[in-house]
Amino acid sequence: MKRMLKLLVVVASMAMMLSLFACGEAPQEEKTEALPPQAEAPEEAAKTVKAGFVYVSPVGDAGYSYSHDLGRKAVDALDFTETAFVESVPEGADSERVIRNMARKGFNVIFTTSFGYMDPTMKVAKEFPDVAFMHCSGFKKAENVSNYFGRxxxxxxxxxxxxxxxxxxxxxxxxxxxxxxxxxxxxxxxxxxxxxxxxxxxxxxxxxxxxxxxxxxxxxxxxxxxxxxxxxxxxxxxxxxxxxxxxxxxxxxxxxxxxxxxxxxxxxxxxxWNWGPAYVKTVEQIKNGTWKGNQSAWWSMAxxxxxxxxxxxxxxxxxxxxxxxxxxxxxxxxxxxxxxxxxxxxxxxxxxxxxxxxxxxxxxxxxxxxxxxxxxx
CATH class of the missing domain: 3.40.50.2300 (Response regulator)
Structure with missing residues (x-):
């Protein structure tokens, strides 16, 4: 009887050791697999560029805003971007409100696509120095505002x-x-x-x-x-x-x-117009930290x-x-x-x-x- 009890004790001890050994190994394997995603997550988040577009007319009119929206879609197709737009925004106070709302929502770059958006863009840009603004067809610039157009x-x-x-x-x-x-x-x-x-x-x-x-x-x-x-x-x-x-x-x-x-x-x-190449280049600069304000771009057929x-x-x-x-x-x-x-x-x-x-x-x-x-x- 004692001999059997000893045998049971030995078996139980071996089982406990195996259990402890197994419990000790599992966290090591889980930790090794879990670390890379945890380390990469902040880096991936930093790569996301939020781009906003403000249009003076409907995007469905086959005209000016339609052509800009085709460019936005080229940006949206990139794997590191999020985009949004507001259409039919009158030049003046309404555009200032729309631009400011985009800046408050954390957009990294805002494209204001009509000449009459120039002064509202400049005004909002002063309030949000960390946001990049690109104004189409204008001439005013600032440290966080560049303008652009095409020939x-x-x-x-x-x-x-x-x-x-x-x-x-x-x-x-x-x-x-x-x-x-x-x-x-x-x-x-x-x-x-x-x-x-x-x-x-x-x-x-x-x-x-x-x-x-x-x-x-x-x-x-x-x-x-x-x-x-x-x-x-x-x-x-x-x-x-x-x-x-x-x-x-x-x-x-x-x-x-x-x-x-x-x-x-x-x-x-x-x-x-074919705004896609220009808009894609701009958001890539935002992503890489190479975008600069106080610039004027006048892109051509070339x-x-x-x-x-x-x-x-x-x-x-x-x-x-x-x-x-x-x-x-x-x-x-x-x-x-x-x-x-x-x-x-x-x-x-x-x-x-x-x-x-x-x-x-x-x-x-x-x-x-x-x-x-x-x-x-």
């Missing part, structure tokens, strides 16, 4: 070549938003291209004083069609001018995105930010070849669109032969070139 005038010039070749009446209509340098510069580039192809072409401008008002845009286009214009282009956010041209049996040239689907019988091409849509089947092949040859030069960095000699609309030489308008003057352009009918007010 869309290059695309305007190419579409002007198409318009000059396609007009029969020599009258081209331009439905334009506001008489600011951005818009005036585009009108001038369009006119230069048109008159290279057709020296008798003239560009008639109607101001709407709005970025987005489809009914008003369409009425403006109709007034130009009634005046004999047989090609209508635009600096507006909706395809209304395209639709007006098709209804009148005229040609049209879109803006911001490829608007062929809205007026397939009229649409010659469009001057288009950077892939501006382009033209495919030309329609009604455009002759020889015209397409000429346009694509000029595009190839711009992609290669050869930009002489605003090279002299250039006259203003009064016939006065303002850029002499051999001279090129510097970027600073282009950014502040307030006068029309020869061939443009309209005022800059």
């Amino acid at each position: 869309i005038y290059q695309s305007r010039y190419l579409t002007g070549l198409v318009a000059g070749a396609m007009t029969k009446s020599n009258k081209l209509g331009y439905v334009a938003a506001f008489p600011i340098p951005e818009v005036i510069r585009g009108i001038n580039a369009f006119a230069i291209g048109a008159r290279e192809m057709n020296p008798d072409a003239e560009v008639r401008v109607v101001w709407t004083k709005t970025w987005y008002d489809p009914a008003l845009e369409k009425d403006a286009a109709k007034s130009l069609l009634d005046a004999g214009c047989d090609v209508i282009t635009q600096h507006q956010d909706s395809p209304a001018a395209q639709e007006a041209a098709q209804e009148a049996g005229a040609y049209s040239i879109g803006y911001n995105s490829d608007m062929a689907s809205f007026a397939p019988k009229a649409h010659l091409t469009s001057a288009i 950077d892939g930010v501006v382009d033209i849509a495919p030309m329609g089947p009604m455009v002759p092949e020889d015209v397409k070849e000429i346009v694509l040859a000029h595009k190839a030069k711009l992609v290669a960095g050869d930009d002489t669109i605003f090279a002299g000699p250039l006259k203003n609309q009064n016939g006065e030489v303002v850029v002499t032969e051999g001279a090129v308008i510097p970027d600073g003057d282009l950014l502040g352009m307030t006068w029309f070139v020869e061939g443009v009918i309209g005022t800059t007010e």
